[in-house]
Amino acid sequence: MSDAESSTSGGGTGRGGDSRTASASARLQKLFEGHRLTPAQRRIAHCMVRRAADAPFLSSVELAELAGVSQPSVTRFAVALGFDGYPALRRHLREVAPAERTAGADSYNEYQQAVQAEIENLRHLAAALADPAPVERAGRLLAGSRPLPVLGLRAASAQARGFGYFAAKVHPDVRILDEGGTMLADRIDAARRAGASALLCFALPRHPREVVEALDHAREAGLTVVTVADSAFAPVAKHSDLLLPAAVGTGLAFDTACAPMLLGRALLEAMCDALPDAQARLEEFDAQAAERGLFVE
Structure with a gap:
């Protein structure tokens, strides 16, 4: 375990x-x-x-x-x-x-x-959410990290991008890390030098070796790692400081990830609660969107 x-x-x-x-x-x-x-x-x-x-x-x-x-x-x-x-x-x-x-x-x-x-x-x-304390703690960690790196490779990249899209509306500096390779560690280091204190990771099967290595690197750099994974038994568990499990569906040819996505939205809510200016940022975005005619009503 x-x-x-x-x-x-x-x-x-x-x-x-x-x-x-x-x-x-x-x-x-x-x-x-x-x-x-x-x-x-x-x-x-x-x-x-x-x-x-x-x-x-x-x-x-x-x-x-x-x-x-x-x-x-x-x-x-x-x-x-x-x-x-x-x-x-x-x-x-x-x-x-x-x-x-x-x-x-x-x-x-x-x-x-x-x-x-x-x-x-x-x-x-x-x-699991009957005890909201772990999610609330994660929300505070993410809200307090400036910038906030969000990691998700391969199958988990969509979860990372989805979280990052909404998080950027309330958090001043969200950095999506959805590509592996030799520059991944460089981008984690850059976020740490810029003041990041935590990293959010979405980890879904099959778990890339690069994700485990990236989490180890992040922790060595001094970041607190919050991970949304498919199981408490996932390979990333022992490489995370706070693990939030949400199972994936395995009944089709490709896994389905409704629960991890919803858990990500719950984390967004907890992060908003921990950001004192979140509501003001949302209202500012809505005003700008209306002015620019971004959405068809």
Whole structure:
């Protein structure tokens, strides 16, 4: 597990089934804490948290297929958690975190299943945000950094650019780092010399090696790294000071990232709350936009 602070659990969402699912996810998360897991074992743990309602019913073969690992890896994972084997782990899950499979799930086509999976990811995010403290802390860190570098490479570049577009309306100096290469470290150094105190990173699978290296470089330079990642078990976790997880959907050929995007918007809200002149900047932008006729009403 990562040494980085993370927000991975919370209270119920107000609906019985959603609350039970969120509670099961939290119990699974707690079960994995304090164990040093290999990358393959982190994938298994991530898969089980995402499929918390089904986890007590999955065979080792099914879990291995879902996580994209070998069946022996599932057995080694159970042993790493202190169980005699996977059957013992599954018995434990059925005893302490009973759950029911989602009724009617098999009747959905593949597109509906992808949407339902994203809805479940958003429910997990809502449960995690029951404790707003990590997001509020992140908002203060980002608001206080002048300039504010925002990193996102490959699959995460859209998240970084989207955040940066809106952040620039309220923050005086936002610098988007969405291209890798030898100049990435130079741009981080330039931001630090200009006064930056924090860096925001969006990290989505598959995780580029450059992102891990960039986060290490940023921390060595003295920046506090806030990361939005797909899982508390993501490779970037131990390279971040404050980790905010939001799961991605994996049911289609390419991952979907509704929860990370929404978490990014929540961070924007927290950052606005920490910027005393945010409202004035927004009103100024609206006035300029109206004067220039930027938008079709």
